[in-house]
Amino acid sequence: MRKKTFAAAVLLAAATLTLSACGSGDDSQSPVSVVSEDTATKAATVLDTPFEKPDLVLTDTHGKKYDLRAESKNRPTLIYFGYTHCPDICPLTMNNIAVAKKSLSKAEQDKLLVVFVTTDPARDTPSELGKWLKGIDTQFVGLTGNFATIQAGARTMGISIEPTTKDKNGKLVSVHGTQVVAFSPKTNGGYLLYDQDATVDDYTKDLPKIIKGENP
Amino acid sequence: MRQFAVPVAVLTGALVLTGCGSDDAKAQLSVSSAYMPQPVSDMAAGFLDIANKGGAKDELTSVTSDLGPVSVHETVGQAMEEVKSLAVPAHGQLVFKSGGNHLMFDKLKHTLKQGDSVTVKLHFAKSGPLTVEMPVKSATYNPTTGH
Numbered sequence: 001m002r003k004k005t006f007a008a009a010v011l012l013a014a015a016t017l018t019l020s021a022c023g024s025g026d027d028s029q030s031p032v033s034v035v036s037e038d039t040a041t042k043a044a045t046v047l048d049t050p051f052e053k054p055d056l057v058l059t060d061t062h063g064k065k066y067d068l069r070a071e072s073k074n075r076p077t078l079i080y081f082g083y084t085h086c087p088d089i090c091p092l093t094m095n096n097i098a099v100a101k102k103s104l105s106k107a108e109q110d111k112l113l114v115v116f117v118t119t120d121p122a123r124d125t126p127s128e129l130g131k132w133l134k135g136i137d138t139q140f141v142g143l144t145g146n147f148a149t150i151q152a153g154a155r156t157m158g159i160s161i162e163p164t165t166k167d168k169n170g171k172l173v174s175v176h177g178t179q180v181v182a183f184s185p186k187t188n189g190g191y192l193l194y195d196q197d198a199t200v201d202d203y204t205k206d207l208p209k210i211i212k213g214e215n216p
Numbered sequence: 217m218r219q220f221a222v223p224v225a226v227l228t229g230a231l232v233l234t235g236c237g238s239d240d241a242k243a244q245l246s247v248s249s250a251y252m253p254q255p256v257s258d259m260a261a262g263f264l265d266i267a268n269k270g271g272a273k274d275e276l277t278s279v280t281s282d283l284g285p286v287s288v289h290e291t292v293g294q295a296m297e298e299v300k301s302l303a304v305p306a307h308g309q310l311v312f313k314s315g316g317n318h319l320m321f322d323k324l325k326h327t328l329k330q331g332d333s334v335t336v337k338l339h340f341a342k343s344g345p346l347t348v349e350m351p352v353k354s355a356t357y358n359p360t361t362g363h
Contacts, residue, residue: 087261087320088296092253095355135256136355160294167298175294196315200356 043194043202044182044216050189051181053077054153058117058145061130066143068115068153069188076185076211077113081154081161081177083120084132089196090176091136097180098137100203108211111185114140117154119161120174121147157181157190182206186213243343244270245304250350253314253357254330255321262286262319262336262350263359266310275301275341276310283334284323291316301341313359328352 053069060066078097082090097114104112116133118124121144124132129142143150147163154161159177167173182192192210194202206216250264268274277300279286289296302317304310312318319336328334332352339345357363 084257085259086296087255087259088291088314088318091256091355092314095253095256099356132257162295169298171298173295173297178294199358199361201361 042216043198044206045193045195046215047191047193050184050187050191051157053183053188053190054079054156056117056143056145056149056153058143058149059126061126061133061142063126066141068143071141072113072115072183073188074185075113076111076213077115077183078180078210079115079117079157079183079190080180081117081119081150081159083118083164083174083176084124084128085120085172085174086176093180093196093198094133094136094140096198096200097203098140099200100207101137101139103204104207104211108208109139111211112139112207115143116140117143117150119147119150119154119176120164120172121145121150122164123172123174158193182210184213185211192216241272242270243268243272243274243304243306243340245274245340245343245346247338247346247348249359250336250348251353251357251359252321252328252334252350254352254355255324255328256355258284258322258324260321260324260328261314262321262334263312263314264319264348264350265312266304266338266346268304268306268308268310271306272342273306273308274304274343276304276338277301277341278339279319279336280339281321281334281336283325283328284321286336287320287322289318289320291318296320304340330354 053072056068058066080093094116101109101112118129124144126144129144133140133142151161154177159179161177162175164172164174178196180194181190183190209216246267248265248267252260252262266276276288279288287298288302290299302310330352334350334352336348336350337345338348
């Protein structure tokens with residue numbers, strides 16, 4: 001996505017250059033390139049009004065009650081809504097974060113809380129979820145529970161999810177969120193938004209800032 | 217390997233050229249950029265580009281593999297939907313990429329690791345089947361950056 005914007009901006013810049021060569025003044029080169037640089041290098045959207053952390057009390061991968069607000073209080077926290085029967089975006093998103101996390105110091109890694117909340121609780125039992133997350137990062141927390149509760153929690157973070165349905169072939173179709181939200185250890189507010197195009201490099205660059213609750 | 221490695225840029229060039237008066241009314245298919253991100257479970261996604269240099273369209277109707285069932289999915293909004301077939305337009309391409317169309321492997325018979333290779337067979341409505349070696353890349357492989 002950002003690649004495209006960037007390419008388009010470059011083309012646009014080239015076009016403006018060509019145009020300006022046809023005789024207009026000297027003010028036509030700067031704005032386009034400045035804007036394109038910004039969108040091309042920043043993966044995070046800094047929210048003017050941070051999201052409140054959802055008040056979710058769910059079940060973790062050990063089958064224990066997990067109070068998200070209590071457990072994540074004053075910890076840098078990334079929250080994502082997805083499901084394990086998702087072959088593409090969900091494992092990619094979690095793996096991108098897992099790989100980026102490895103470049104943090106041990107202490108920082110222990111501070112960072114990464115929470116995967118299932119959108120498909122019927123199939124993602126605590127043990128299924130645990131098995132799947134173990135293949136990505138053993139420190140990641142997986143939560144499951146009542147779908148309506150999960151959906152309501154997602155909604156408070158601006159993430160819309162729908163229950164699992166059956167398609168015409170009788171196969172189950174689930175829905176994942178499209179964003180990862182980062183919560184600050186200082187304010188506990190969800191202040192950064194990452195879409196599914198965020199790469200390992202993006203997270204590697206930003207995680208040290210998130211650990212401190214700073215803007216990337 | 218040779219028939220798979222047709223660079224997209226060259227194809228785009230060919231597209232323009234053949235547009236100016238080729239009359240072969242047959243699909244001419246080739247596959248490139250195939251890969252599978254290292255799966256987390258017995259479920260995996262596969263991605264590739266199918267290019268058609270010919271003047272007729274074709275359709276991908278099914279995909280098979282020794283490793284287990286494979287289905288073809290397109291992403292609609294935040295969900296994926298299984299489809300019966302996908303068109304490979306004349307002088308065009310059918311692209312499978314993360315966040316878009318993907319091959320979905322269900323119940324893989326054994327664990328796959330980066331460096332492994334998966335053989336899949338693509339079946340079409342008109343053209344003969346194509347066998348593709350799909351390398352297993354890292355779980356976070358990004359074809360745009362190549363790592």
